[in-house]
Amino acid sequence: MPGTDGRVVVGxxxxxxxxxxQRDPVSAARALLNxxxxxxxxxxxxxxxxxxxxxxxxxxxxxxxxxxxxxxxFAEAGHLYVYxxxxxxxxxxxxxxxxxxxxxVLLRAATPVAGLEGADVAAGRLGADxxxxxxxxxxxxxxxxxxxxxxxLLDPGAAVRLWRDDLVPPRRALxxxxxxxxxxxxxxxxxxWRFVVPGAAAVxxxxxxxxxRRPV
DNA sequence: TGGTAGATTGGC
DNA sequence: CCAATCTACCAG
Numbered sequence: 001m002p003g004t005d006g007r008v009v010v011g012x013x014x015x016x017x018x019x020x021x022q023r024d025p026v027s028a029a030r031a032l033l034n035x036x037x038x039x040x041x042x043x044x045x046x047x048x049x050x051x052x053x054x055x056x057x058x059x060x061x062x063x064x065x066x067x068x069x070x071x072x073x074f075a076e077a078g079h080l081y082v083y084x085x086x087x088x089x090x091x092x093x094x095x096x097x098x099x100x101x102x103x104x105v106l107l108r109a110a111t112p113v114a115g116l117e118g119a120d121v122a123a124g125r126l127g128a129d130x131x132x133x134x135x136x137x138x139x140x141x142x143x144x145x146x147x148x149x150x151x152x153l154l155d156p157g158a159a160v161r162l163w164r165d166d167l168v169p170p171r172r173a174l175x176x177x178x179x180x181x182x183x184x185x186x187x188x189x190x191x192x193w194r195f196v197v198p199g200a201a202a203v204x205x206x207x208x209x210x211x212x213r214r215p216v
Numbered sequence: 217t218g219g220t221a222g223a224t225t226g227g228c
Numbered sequence: 229c230c231a232a233t234c235t236a237c238c239a240g
Binding site: 091 | 222
Binding site for chain 3: 061064067068069070083084085086087088
């Protein structure tokens with residue numbers, strides 16, 4: 001399937017394996033690199049993610065227990081958790097981890113593959129490769145909103161779906177501290193839980209002081 | 217019941 | 229550097 005800018009899908013799309021997501025958030029995060037996400041007839045390839053654990057991760061929305069907003073983080077792995085950031089931007093997560101434990105992988109950046117050429121995608125002054133760069137822009141590019149919160153990404157009938165093709169996760173992902181956390185997260189600021197496909201354009205800049213940037 | 221900070225982004 | 233704008237959480 002050719003993209004608007006020369007990028008392509010490698011081999012047939014098949015649904016992402018739920019089992020890959022039922023492991024701990026860090027393993028699930030690594031597994032999601034180079035996976036594909038579709039919504040509204042658009043398709044992107046995930047190139048930057050962050051892992052969030054439930055109860056022991058001060059940066060997690062689920063750290064303080066279940067609330068109306070974070071309820072989906074407690075759902076079965078493979079569901080979509082969408083929250084509103086700063087009252088404006090939607091951010092998409094893939095729920096992960098063993099049943100009964102809250103966990104999620106924040107999708108921070110993706111590469112356009114197909115369907116992003118429409119005028120409705122705010123192509124205005126952002127280059128095509130930046131359309132889905134950043135968690136807020138990723139959702140805007142795909143048309144994901146809180147209305148999609150709680151859907152099963154592995155359900156063949158779902159509006160948002162998660163796919164795998166023949167491009168597997170990188171053997172060595174770039175890895176460093178998570179972006180955007182408040183200082184009160186303490187130690188967790190430096191946990192190397194952000195993962196990036198090496199060489200991917202338009203991913204978040206590492207936070208100064210948290211920039212390990214070493215393949216792990 | 218009001219104040220504030222936040223897994224962000226774009227504009228001045 | 230700051231505003232936009234909604235939710236969760238905490239102080240009083």
